[in-house]
Amino acid sequence: MNSRRNVLKSLITLPFVGGLFSKNELLAAETRHILSNIKKDYFKELGIRTFINAAGTYTSMTGSLMAQEVVEAINYGSHEYVNLDELHDKVGQRIAQLLNCEAATVSSGCFGAMSIAMAGVMCGKDPQKVKQLPNTEGLRNEVILQESHSIGYSQALTNVGAKLVKVKTAQELENAISEKTAMLWFLNANTENGDIKWEEFVRLGKKHNIPTFIDCAADVPPVENLFKFTEMGFDMVAFSGGKGLRGPQSAGLLLGKKTYIEAARLHTPPRGETIGRGMKVNKEEVLGMLAALELYLAKDHKAEWQMWETQIDLISNAAKSVEGVETIIHVPPHANHVPSLKIRWDENKVKISPNQLREILRNGSPSIETVGNNREVGITTWMMVPGQETIVAEKIQSILKEHAV
Numbered sequence: 001m002n003s004r005r006n007v008l009k010s011l012i013t014l015p016f017v018g019g020l021f022s023k024n025e026l027l028a029a030e031t032r033h034i035l036s037n038i039k040k041d042y043f044k045e046l047g048i049r050t051f052i053n054a055a056g057t058y059t060s061m062t063g064s065l066m067a068q069e070v071v072e073a074i075n076y077g078s079h080e081y082v083n084l085d086e087l088h089d090k091v092g093q094r095i096a097q098l099l100n101c102e103a104a105t106v107s108s109g110c111f112g113a114m115s116i117a118m119a120g121v122m123c124g125k126d127p128q129k130v131k132q133l134p135n136t137e138g139l140r141n142e143v144i145l146q147e148s149h150s151i152g153y154s155q156a157l158t159n160v161g162a163k164l165v166k167v168k169t170a171q172e173l174e175n176a177i178s179e180k181t182a183m184l185w186f187l188n189a190n191t192e193n194g195d196i197k198w199e200e201f202v203r204l205g206k207k208h209n210i211p212t213f214i215d216c217a218a219d220v221p222p223v224e225n226l227f228k229f230t231e232m233g234f235d236m237v238a239f240s241g242g243k244g245l246r247g248p249q250s251a252g253l254l255l256g257k258k259t260y261i262e263a264a265r266l267h268t269p270p271r272g273e274t275i276g277r278g279m280k281v282n283k284e285e286v287l288g289m290l291a292a293l294e295l296y297l298a299k300d301h302k303a304e305w306q307m308w309e310t311q312i313d314l315i316s317n318a319a320k321s322v323e324g325v326e327t328i329i330h331v332p333p334h335a336n337h338v339p340s341l342k343i344r345w346d347e348n349k350v351k352i353s354p355n356q357l358r359e360i361l362r363n364g365s366p367s368i369e370t371v372g373n374n375r376e377v378g379i380t381t382w383m384m385v386p387g388q389e390t391i392v393a394e395k396i397q398s399i400l401k402e403h404a405v
């Protein structure tokens with residue numbers, strides 16, 4: 001039996017536990033219990049710094065932490081052989097059912113989802129075409145996107161041989177469509193920056209019979225986004241597995257129309273002569289991704305949001321208690337849509353720069369990672385282990401105080 005669960009259960013079923021421990025404290029106790037049961041401390045042995053993630057979901061910081069249920073699914077998967085295609089088929093069907101869309105597959109991250117989807121729309125289901133990538137001779141190989149949506153991640157599209165065609169307006173988009181156009185690509189994070197919004201984008205795709213794709217990598221929460229864009233009519237929707245969903249860092253979800261999901265799958269293992277052969281998702285992570293999704297859908301999202309707000313308030317109040325410090329609490333409209341904090345101060349009153357403060361946090365014990373620049377320190381709490389917000393609040397307050405004149 002799972003001893004952690006028993007410990008937690010016994011804590012939870014204690015008579016007036018609600019009065020004794022907050023939910024955060026329970027979760028922190030849970031983590032301490034997991035850590036105290038570790039047999040081999042790899043990070044310590046290797047001399048690798050671990051840290052409190054007060055920054056957010058960053059690949060460089062290894063994304064998110066998986067829940068025990070996800071780790072259990074991964075562990076479960078490691079004990080038996082299955083047929084990889086059958087596993088992908090059945091897990092894909094299950095995900096499509098859960099998310100109320102036509103089809104789905106577990107991809108190697110959101111980036112991998114983009115690459116195999118792009119390869120899929122360029123080649124259709126023609127095995128000869130599948131083999132020829134990244135040579136796109138004779139294929140529809142252009143993907144149209146808004147200039148303001150062009151960020152580094154569109155490399156996932158060009159990696160498989162596609163050519164980016166950048167436009168600003170709906171009119172420009174329509175003019176850019178030709179017999180070479182394979183896909184229209186939308187970056188949800190930059191929705192506000194572009195002229196063309198979701199519905200119009202979908203409408204243009206349908207009008208010209210070109211499949212539309214939306215990159216929603218960092219777009220849960222809100223949970224509704226898992227349903228919203230397939231329902232709106234986007235032909236393909238991709239999410240990162242290792243961000244808000246807290247699944248395996250190297251997994252992701254590709255949702256959408258059956259024909260495009262099937263075409264994308266033709267570029268993935270076990271098929272060898274494909275551009276996507278290296279974008280393998282092992283059986284353990286396929287299961288881990290499914291477990292993470294199920295867990296996410298069952299979660300009390302309102303309670304979690306309130307927890308984040310309370311955590312952010314705590315850190316904000318601790319920082320603000322120092323003379324000359326001001327804080328801004330905000331929620332980005334798209335991507336990383338969670339309570340977030342900016343801490344700024346008058347450097348005549350607190351004699352340290354934001355980057356210096358971040359460096360002290362990083363070098364402290366425990367080490368704390370934040371985001372920011374020379375104007376402000378940025379904090380989110382959603383990737384922390386609940387309970388760590390207290391440490392972060394105290395640390396920031398004490399460093400600011402120390403440098404106050």
Ligand SMILES: *Cc1c(COP(=O)(O)O)cnc(C)c1O
Binds near residue numbers: 153
């Ligand atoms: C993180 C991110 C990706 C890449 O996602 P992975 O799951 O790490 O492959 C792609 N697009 C955007 C907008 C992202 O934020």
